Amino acid sequence: MRDKKDAPLRSDAQRNRERILDVALEELTLCADAPLSAIARKAGVGQGTFYRNFPNREALVLEIYRHEMQQVAATAARLLETRPPDRALREWMDRLAGFAMTKAGLADAIRLALGAPNSPAKPSPTPVAEAAELLLRAGEEAGTVRPGVTGDDFLLAIAGLWQLDPDGDWQSRATRLLDLVMDGLRAGAWGEAHR
Amino acid sequence: MRDKKDAPLRSDAQRNRERILDVALEELTLCADAPLSAIARKAGVGQGTFYRNFPNREALVLEIYRHEMQQVAATAARLLETRPPDRALREWMDRLAGFAMTKAGLADAIRLALGAPNSPAKPSPTPVAEAAELLLRAGEEAGTVRPGVTGDDFLLAIAGLWQLDPDGDWQSRATRLLDLVMDGLRAGAWGEAHR
DNA sequence: ACCTGAACACCGTTCAAGT
DNA sequence: ACCTGAACACCGTTCAAGT
Numbered sequence: 470m471r472d473k474k475d476a477p478l479r480s481d482a483q484r485n486r487e488r489i490l491d492v493a494l495e496e497l498t499l500c501a502d503a504p505l506s507a508i509a510r511k512a513g514v515g516q517g518t519f520y521r522n523f524p525n526r527e528a529l530v531l532e533i534y535r536h537e538m539q540q541v542a543a544t545a546a547r548l549l550e551t552r553p554p555d556r557a558l559r560e561w562m563d564r565l566a567g568f569a570m571t572k573a574g575l576a577d578a579i580r581l582a583l584g585a586p587n588s589p590a591k592p593s594p595t596p597v598a599e600a601a602e603l604l605l606r607a608g609e610e611a612g613t614v615r616p617g618v619t620g621d622d623f624l625l626a627i628a629g630l631w632q633l634d635p636d637g638d639w640q641s642r643a644t645r646l647l648d649l650v651m652d653g654l655r656a657g658a659w660g661e662a663h664r
Numbered sequence: 665m666r667d668k669k670d671a672p673l674r675s676d677a678q679r680n681r682e683r684i685l686d687v688a689l690e691e692l693t694l695c696a697d698a699p700l701s702a703i704a705r706k707a708g709v710g711q712g713t714f715y716r717n718f719p720n721r722e723a724l725v726l727e728i729y730r731h732e733m734q735q736v737a738a739t740a741a742r743l744l745e746t747r748p749p750d751r752a753l754r755e756w757m758d759r760l761a762g763f764a765m766t767k768a769g770l771a772d773a774i775r776l777a778l779g780a781p782n783s784p785a786k787p788s789p790t791p792v793a794e795a796a797e798l799l800l801r802a803g804e805e806a807g808t809v810r811p812g813v814t815g816d817d818f819l820l821a822i823a824g825l826w827q828l829d830p831d832g833d834w835q836s837r838a839t840r841l842l843d844l845v846m847d848g849l850r851a852g853a854w855g856e857a858h859r
Numbered sequence: 860a861c862c863t864g865a866a867c868a869c870c871g872t873t874c875a876a877g878t
Numbered sequence: 879a880c881c882t883g884a885a886c887a888c889c890g891t892t893c894a895a896g897t
Contacts, residue, residue, distance in 0.1 A: 514881080517881065649813070649845070653847045711863080711891080712891095
């Protein structure tokens with residue numbers, strides 16, 4: 470009953486998998502509906518090898534998604550160490566905006582892969598939500614964020630970021646959105662009167 | 665040079681077009697990636713007839729999208745007639761939430777059709793944005809909405825609605841999001857101190 | 860003028876044969 | 879154990895032939 474999980478892949482297979490992921494990130498960022506066959510070809514592997522690693526488009530996209538999101542999540546803790554909570558939160562939001570813009574193609578690819586069919590494995594307690602939670606709790610204690618807002622609430626509130634057009638003046642629209650959200654978060658915090 | 669625009673379609677062609685739209689709405693709401701061929705078949709027309717009316721998936725989806733959105737937009741004005749501005753705004757938001765949930769499949773279809781490729785014809789001054797503008801201006805005058813928020817700003821702020829899961833308890837999450845947005849809109853309004 | 864349905868192109872997925 | 883690439887299925891799109 471001991472199965473594949475612990476078998477650490479043959480080294481050539483390992484390399485293949487990584488090459489696929491590298492190429493896929495680049496290719497999907499450029500064009501969300503890039504053919505999987507093209508990705509396999511550019512990665513220098515056969516169709517079968519591709520499908521051995523990623524049984525379908527969703528699996529591939531999800532893996533990339535996780536990796537990218539973990540990067541963003543990780544910055545939250547770092548920001549909290551060097552800035553007051555509400556500054557850290559806002560700066561993290563700005564970075565999320567920038568991230569959403571450079572990875573717009575990838576975001577489309579995710580929706581394209583997960584949106585349509587029954588998506589059973591929506592990873593709900595995601596690292597990004599946890600990172601948001603971290604910042605929110607800090608803000609709550611500092612009195613700059615109303616109590617009880619969850620990481621998921623937060624992500625829902627800034628969902629509009631992924632709807633902006635990367636080629637255009639998204640900057641001002643993002644700022645306006647984030648200002649609005651920040652004010653919404655502040656309303657009802659115990660430190661609200663101070664300002 | 666007088667072209668097709670003014671030729672009012674032969675009556676059988678008219679009927680075909682409408683049957684396609686009816687079937688497509690139903691089918692796409694059910695499953696976002698329903699095959700166009702299946703839609704054509706259920707509508708009782710040949711492939712060619714389908715493509716005569718809608719040169720590609722995007723054209724079909726956009727037409728349905730416009731029609732549905734106009735319905736929602738139309739309710740805004742009606743709400744304003746019977747309620748104070750901030751109640752009208754909030755109720756419209758609740759309806760948007762309900763709408764987003766029943767039409768979740770369709771929303772996926774839209775993203776699926778427009779998200780990936782270069783989307784040249786994003787209808788920016790959309791009826792819904794105008795409807796939102798109507799409500800916002802009314803709230804602004806009543807002192808319940810801060811000045812300067814555009815309809816587009818608003819739509820961006822509630823974008824998260826379309827990210828909720830229609831099978832699940834979206835109700836509470838939607839309420840939390842909308843509460844947050846309402847507070848964000850209120851912050852800085854001249855009537856803010858009153859409460 | 861409009862319709863039909865067979866034909867074509869393309870992409871995702873599988874699998875028999877190789878190392 | 880892992881890889882390759884031909885083969886298959888499916889869907890979007892076109893077009894020659896019909897009314």
